[in-house]
Amino acid sequence: MRDVLPPLRIGIAGLGTVGAGVIRLLRENREGISARAGRTIEVVAVCARDRTRDRGIDLSGIRWHDDAASLAADPDLDVVVELIGGAEGAAREAVEGALSRGTPVVSANKALLALHGASLSALSARHEAPLLFEAAVAGGVPAIKLVREGLAGDRLLRVGGILNGTCNYILTTMRETGRAFGDVLADAQALGYAEADPSTDVDGWDAAHKLAILAALSFGRPVAFETLHVEGIRDIQPADLHFADELGFRIKLLGLAREGEAGLEAWMRPCLVPKAAPIAGVEGVFNALLVEGEFAGSQMIEGRGAGAGPTAVAVVADLIDLARGARLPVWGVAQTCTPARCVERGQLSGAYYLRLDVQDRPGVIAEIATILSGYGVSLRGMVQHGEADDARDTDSVAIALLTHRTSEQAMLDTISRIEVLPSILGRPLMLRIEAG
Template sequence: MGAPLRIAIAGLGTVGVGTVQLLQEHAEAIAVRCRRPVEVTAVSARDRHRNRGCDVSMATWYDDPVVMAREAEADVVLELIGGSDGVARATVEAALSAGRAVVTANKALLAEHGTDLARAAEAAGVPLAYEAAVAGGIPIVKALREGLAGNRARRVYGILNGTCNYILTTMEETGREFHDVLEEAQHLGYAEADPSFDVDGIDTGHKLTLLTSIAFGRPVDFGAVFMEGIRHVTAMDIQQADELGYRIKLLGVAEETEHGILQRVHPCMVPKQGPIASVDGVFNAVVTEGDYVGRAKLEGRGAGAGPTASAVVADIMDVAAGRTAPTFGVPVDRLETGPAASIDTHVGAYYVRLMVLDRPGVFADIATALRDTQVSMESILQRGHNPGEVVQVVMTFHPTVEAAATRAIDRIAHIDAVVEPPCMIRIEDL
């Protein structure tokens, strides 16, 4: 049995406590698999006296995690604080500067500064590990970086936010509207008091940025991600999707196109029989497509103390056993800087919901707008008949370039009889 691997933990929230509990409960098995014990030697959190339900009395307490990262007797620093800057970033930078390995669950930090931090880790000769930053307990980082490393990635996509998936699943099952289900999710602890990061697609965007970097060997580029959330999705949209043979999911998609790598986050109508449609509730799933392996799907819990701690400890065990890999699969100087494709270049089918005054000539005006923007309509249906009153119209477009679809929808929005901004949802063959 080798010398203990010494761990310093910055942050004792849900994930930090779960990590301590897992390390203690499975200490013997971890030591056997790593051929050395793993010991928590230092911790840092906001309140020294808070009862967290785990025993950290064996560890040295630090009020300042940056000081701990720099000075503690530790081989690995766990950054479980969160946030893209501030103390979290300073803690990671201090640990790398001191030559200590870093394990983090912080997707925002890596999405914003991952390339620079990977470069610092390489300069220090230590690993920067982050399995817990993407899809909780699903080992997608290891799968892309190691198990599928021999493939040329074509596309990677998935459900990366359990809060949104829970909301959309519950809306479908109950027929309730978004805001009602969001309040329930907040009450159950699935959504934060300020849910913007989740429901506006930002959390998914952070995670997608990291998957894109590994899959395509690119520097992280969060600014290139198109993001659209689920606030505009209604129970009627979900019902219409069902009638059309689809389910609505918030997806993050990264794909190789003739215009470059396109990263996009938005609600999608996906075929009911597809690999992603059956993933419900708070579960996550990631689908990869490679030239030799074809399609592979990983599914599991994307958040929570247990799944996230499982991913953190897996990274710790890799460090303990000496299993290391470049942060994004290849050395930083070999990451390829290529063009980022705009969402305007996306080609796909579209679902559009309109609220219009029920009067003669409206369909003719819509048809003219489509003709003038070179968009082909697949179907159109008016819900109800109430002359002079507002009714719902639903239509779908044949596959077209997004820029043209956007122009068409803008033209339609300016028709006098259209009384609300149109709602558009992309239809994906995934």
């Protein structure tokens, strides 16, 4: 425990906010980090696109590489830290290059881990080079350590939660103000809560990458990401939030993965959750992790979404673990295996919310109900925005239907029949109902 170990020499690929933050943290808390790591951690090499940019940190004495592949091949490094981002290109080359040479890697790259989890874990095992990625799911909740280590003894049944603060902020604000998605998004962009290109957040990809990583850790097996059903929040209208509220629900962009009878059920999609469910109370930029284990039972942990500071701290946590000799397999268990495919959407079953904009004339509802019943879907409730609703177009009316438990295929078939009816205006919206 008290041997004096040589410094851990690291190379950092990518010097954006997080990369520069890691260097600053390693310098400013050098003594504390050495005490925790049992040895010093030295940045000996870096690479980034632009050598001349002022990053507010002194890079003198640090070896410069012109590209990530060259850094990854640097024989003098004990660890390569990949902070470039993106599932392909330079990031993937750096990580694969380092692992192939037996060099341990720390990465903050959720897309890379989510999309290439199987090949990366095989590479890591073959070359006995650990790959750690606490910063890939660095929300305000220490999700990776919790699932991979804290709950390692339990048999996990379910994992997921509210994994994107931007979407949760937008949905919360839409509900509170009655404003439309586009307006609230524009404000969120102005406030810095949403990126200039919002697609990664609002189309559900960022959250889906996190879900795939959490599912792989929970079930000890990577997920075939292309089989994961991903929906964002662009189609949610103020009317939906209003209907949900009337019916006793909140709308949340929820991701869940569970081992079902037919295989791995995993999706990221907006859902109705009962107002009384703890997850319904997670509002604004907060994230929440749901984990259910056979022994530990259900747990929900809520925390604020994290920025560059906590992400740099998560990267350094992995470096300290490596400095102390951590040798965990990528997904927590040693055997390499083929990725788990998620069951097809049609094979899921559940209760659903269906919002339709219809022509305001007699017989429309009867027509819809007949189609639903033809597919074996039974209704649990219906509401319609009443006459007093000033905002509605007088020629159309919005109706919301809640179904009993049914197969998702029956819902998809129903919708394909309903959406071509002349009395249906615009696209129907179907949301899943989850107990939370």
